[in-house]
Each structure stands twice: as structure tokens, then as C-alpha cells.
Amino acid sequence: MHEMPFVFNFPFFSIILTLVGGMSMPFFRNGKVAQKINMGVIIATGVLNFILLCYLVSTGESFTYMMGHWPAPWGNEIRGGPFEALMATMFCIVMGFSVYVFIEINTLAACAIVMAKRGGETIVATIRYLIMSLLGSGLFLMGIALLYNITGHLLMESLHETIMEMAATGQYVIPLTVVFSVTTLGLCVKSALYPFHSWLPNAHGSATTSSSAILSGLVLKGYIILYIKMMFRVYSPELLAQLHITDALLVLGVLAMIMGSLKALRERHIKRMTAYSSVAQIGYIFMGLGLNSEIGVLAACFHILSHGVTKPMLFLSAGGLANVSHHSYEFKDLKGAAHRNKLAGVAFVVGSLSMIGIPLFAGFPSKLFFSTAAIHSDYFRLPVVLIALAVSTALNALYYLPVCINIWRTKDEPHGHGHGGHEDEHGGHDAHVAHGEEAAHGDEVHEVSHHEPAGDVAVAAFENSHHEETPKISFGFGLSMVAFIACNFALGIGYGPIMNILRQGIDLL
């Protein structure tokens, strides 16, 4: 232990860095400085985790890091491996109880994210989210309390040993079953699996753009990663299969894939539609976990990555499109929005194709892995999973493609400026916000602004006065869009090495 490589400090550094970064925020009066520091912390954490990942992949090991002077059963320890480093989350803390505390941090912060924009609808969504979230946390805490009662441990390692011993001797079978189901249920509620998804679309539909990007891209995944860790390090996949918990997950996952997509089909609000699509994608992940094979779990892990890259892009581009369409998220107002913000339009199309599972995009390999996993499973699961995949893919295409067509439609006919009716109103003043690429459309913008209702003139003037600042914002927006598209292609084309890292990580869990 004395020649511990310096890289092993990195998870500890990233945790402390993020916490200290958050705590020091109230000292900055200037929001921009705070934002920059925030970005700095995020980048630093990312770099640290990436270096750690490179090191761990090259040596092929995992490690435990003592938080303080006391070794495992008495003090806290952090465990790191390729899987954790890859997920680059803070859910790599070994002790079950620490895990719980950090979920709470996540919940509260996420609720604050949802309500960060004011308004009645948002508050209702936040309260619903809070109640569901607390229900999930409560179930999970109950499970951990019971588990502590029958094992006397809170540490994943010791818990695993005791549980395996109990399973072998047949002691405390009923409490153990209840613990398994209650913790699973709690985490399912928190990650919005199908029957417990009701809070998600509302929270997304009324949240700000970046909050929903973070919420669906990262927050939901945190709980799933925690569940994967619990599956391998506390329980064991065989035990879960014996208790039919994986079967339940498979059924719920398949239901979520189809019902989520069907509900998305009904939505006429782009963000709510994307949120329902998230419900379906969460279903994919749980279906992979429910397949009860290593490749199923790997496919689920890969889908966490690909969905984590794609969904924030969809939300951000939807926000970008809405910004140039009167801040409306309704499909009818988004018609032709992609012409006003081309990059957002491209990003939305890329995201949609990825969600459908077109080759070269990130969604394709995960669907490929899911079907491979299905083929490797037994005769009962094989047809269920394959049919669910096919139906869900078709439904994905059904609700994403019309939106793509809609946003890329030409807004007006070449001669249609004068009598375009309501469309001119909708295409109106917000075109000013469109970024630099739109310079060519300058004339059109001017013409359109003549048709604006009187009430909007003030808003347009306000936005004109801020016109100098918009290129900056759109630079950030452009950068993030390009980065997301690049990530999507990277995952879609170079999935081989990532799969290898995941396999190594799961083996070392």
C-alpha cells in the first residue's frame, strides 16, 4: 500500500473538488465567475477521471482508497475501477450508507434543478418529483436498514460475504427477499422505470433546457449505475435470478420500452415527447439488466453511455429550436425551426437517428448488443426481447421522424411572405436570436418583423438591444452541439474499445 500510485488519489480529489466547488459558490456575487468556476471544476474532474481511466485500463486493475485513517469495516473507503472511472460518477463509494447519503445530495440538487425556473406548473412538477423521489429513497433506506439488521454490515464487501453465507445456509430467507425487492423497487422509482415514471415527463416538460438535459442524461443514470454496483458487489446475479427479480426487471423493462414509446407518440410537445422517449430508453437498460447474462449487462452499460450522450443533445437542440420559435415547444410552432437554427436542427436529426438505431450513430451498437444478448438467452426470453426491440424501434422512428421532417420544412414558399398567415407570426422576432449562420437570412428577418403584432415589438426591440451578446451564447451552444454530435459518432463507430473497457470494468466490479 505504501507505493500507491498517485493516480489513485484522483477519485478522492474529484469528490472533494466538486463538494468544495459547490460550497464556495455563495461567495461569488458575480454569476459569470461562478459559472466559470463551475465549468473549471467539471473539466478538472473529467480530466482527472480520464487519466485514471487510462491508467486503470493499461494496468487492468481496480483499487480501494481509504478515506481517513481507518481501514474498511470501520472507516470509509472509496473503490475505483475501470467501470467507475468510465462512468466518472461519484457512485463509486463502497459503503452502502455513504451511497445513501450521496443519493440524497443528488435528489435535493436535482429537485432544485427542476424548480430553478419559476412558475406554478414547475412547482407542481417539482413537488411531484420530490414525493416520488422521497418514496424511492425511503424504500431504499428501508432496505438498507433491514439489511444492516440481519447482516450487521454497511460495507458492500462484507455485505456480499454475509449474504452469500446466508443464501448458502438458508438463514433469514424472507427478510433477504424483501430487502432485495424493496431496494430494487426504490431504485426503479428513482430511475423512472415504467409504472413509476409519472413524475418524469412533467418534471422535464416544465424544467429549463439545461436542467432537463442534466436530469435525463445523468441523474437517472446515477441510480442505475448504483443498481448495477449493488447487483454485482452486494447481491449476486445468480441470487437475483433465483428470486425472479431479474425476470421482473425484464418484464417492466419491456413494458417501459413499448408504453413509453406509445405515450411519446401521443405527445405534441417536443420536450415531453423526448421525456417519454427517456422512459422507453430506461426500459431498454433495465431489460438488459433483466436478461441475466453478462452481455445483457454490458449492453445495458453501453446503452447508459449512448443514451447519456444522445438525450442531453436532443433536449439542448429542442431548447435551441424553441428559442427561435417564440419559446414554444409545441410542434405546430416549431415548423421550419431548423432553418432558423441550423445547428440545432442537425443535432436534433442526429439525436433522432441515434435513438432509432441507425448504423454509425450511438444508438446502433447498443441495439445490436441488446439483440445479441437476447440471442444468447433462453428460448422464452429470446422472442420477447426481439419483438419488443423491433416494436420499440419502429415506434421510435414513428415519433422522431415526423418531428425531424417538421422542423426542416421550409417555413414559407418563396412567394409566401405576404400571405403566410400565422406562420409569419410564429417565425417572427425570435429569428433575431438565431446565431451567426443566419446572417444570410437577414433580409427575410427584416421583412418578417414588419408583420409582427404590436405587442411583440417591444420584445423584439429588447432582443435587438442584446443582439451583440447573442454570438457568444451561440458559440457555447454550437460548441456543445458539435461536441455532442462528435461523441455520438465516436460511440457509434468506435464502440469496440469502449465495450472492452466495460467488460474489464464489470469483471473487476
Add this chain to the structure above:
Amino acid sequence: MSDPKNHENHKNPFVAWVNGETFRKEEEKKAAEKKKKVKKEVDISVHHDRFHKIYKPVCVVLCCAFIALLIFVCIKTPPFGITDAPTNNEVAQKYIEEGLEDTGATNIVAGMILDYRAFDTLGESSVLFTAVMAVIILLKKDEDRKKEMTEKQKQIEARQQKEEELNDRHRDVILKKTSGIIAPFILMFGIYVVLNGHISPGGGFSGGAIIGAGLILISQAFGSKQTKKFFNFKVFTIITSGALLSYAALKTYSFYTGSHHMETGVPHGIPGAILSSGFILPLNIFVGLIVACTMFGFYSLFSKGEI
């Protein structure tokens, strides 16, 4: 597909669907559909009633089933207090037998939460901090919020302010006198509990709660203007964030040295003395400050929307 005008959409409902216009009804269509809509609404309300009729009994049944399940499980778990329960393992044994030697704290609980498992306590303090921040985002009245207020809200605000001023002038004499005598003792007792956290039962969390309650009493009895003299938003921010940052800094040092098997260089002192047990005393003080500020902050934000 090229001409997206509404009258064409009638001919091609798919185009309208793609455009997201299926909910945007033309006048003529509206008239035809009004009848349908009325029917639908009735259906929905009936469905709604039925749903609500079922909803409550189902909730009760589900709750009862869950309670029964949990009671059943509790019967199956090892009984409380038996000597060979799984919870009486080497972990608890080490805390009890070597806790004093390892941490230098006569209060084993303080030794556990602030030394053995200080990382968890750091997380808990961060949760408190995040909660306060969320409440501030929601409830604090700032300039932006005042701009957004409507006329009616402004009137209500003004009336509330007047009432408060009246209250300030006619405070209850009994409350004032009694709390004038009690409050210093409450605050002193809180400080005592925080400072003696490592020696006797108590510590940052309980002591901080006592101090917070004392502050709330002062604010109730003498009005928020009196507490504002020494405790405004700036002080609140500085104390909360400063205490948390100091906690994090101390623990970072301790975690780092611990994981590299180095000594911290802080002596444990004589067990039982006020200056003993290494980092536990300052950590208790920081936790006490955070908890006191959080309690008072919650009270103040929920009752007045400002600190």
C-alpha cells in the same frame, strides 16, 4: 408536403399530424367536434370519479399490505438486544473497545461520526447546505422577484409590512421579558453542548439545533429587526459556507494523510480534557455553526422570505 397551409391539411391528415396541427382545429371542424368534445368531457369526468372512488381504497389496501409485510419481516429479523445478533460484530466491538484510544474522544458517538466515518458527516452537512440553497432559490425575496410581482402581490406585501411594524411596537411584554432572561442561557447551553461534544453526549448537531432554537426565540420576541443587527444574509452566507469549507479543508488534510498512512501531527491530548481528541473539537464547532444557521435560515425564509 410543400404547401403547409391549413386547408390542404384537411385533405391530408398525415401532413397535419406531422406538423403537429392535429389539435389546432379549424372553425368548421370545431363546430362539428364540439358535440364530440362535450361527450368526451362527460366521459372523462365519469372516468375521473370512478378513478377517485377506486383510488382511496386501493391506497389503503396497498399501505396495509405493505405495513403487514414490514411487520412480518421485522418478526423474522433477529430480536432486539440479544447478544449474538449479527449487528454485534467486530465493527461495533472495535468502536467500543478502541474508540477512546483511536480518536481520543470519550464520547464514542462523536468519535464515530467525526473521525471513523467523517466522510459521511461531510456528505450530510453538504445535504443541509444544498437544502438551504434550494430554499433560498425558492423563497428568498430579491430584486428580481420584486420586479415580477403583480400589483395585488405588492399590496399584500405592503400590508404585511405594516402589520409587522405594528407588531414590533406592541410586542408581548411577558414574552419579551421571559425570553430576555432565557435566551442567553439557551445560547450558552448550545455553545456548551457543541464545545463538549467530544467529552459528553451532544455535539455539533444537537448543540447547533439548540443555538438555532435560541435565535428563533430572539427573533420571535424582539422582531426580526433585532436579529438582523447581528445576523443578516451576508453573515449567514459567510458562516455557512465558511464553516463547510473549513470542515472540508480539515477533513481533506485528514483523509489525504490517512490514505497515505501518515500521521496528522495533531495530538489526541488527555481524554476528557476540553482541548483533546484532535480534529473532533473544531469539526464539532463547524457542524454546530452550519446546523444553527440552517435552522434559523429555514425559519426565517419560511416566515418572512428573507434572512
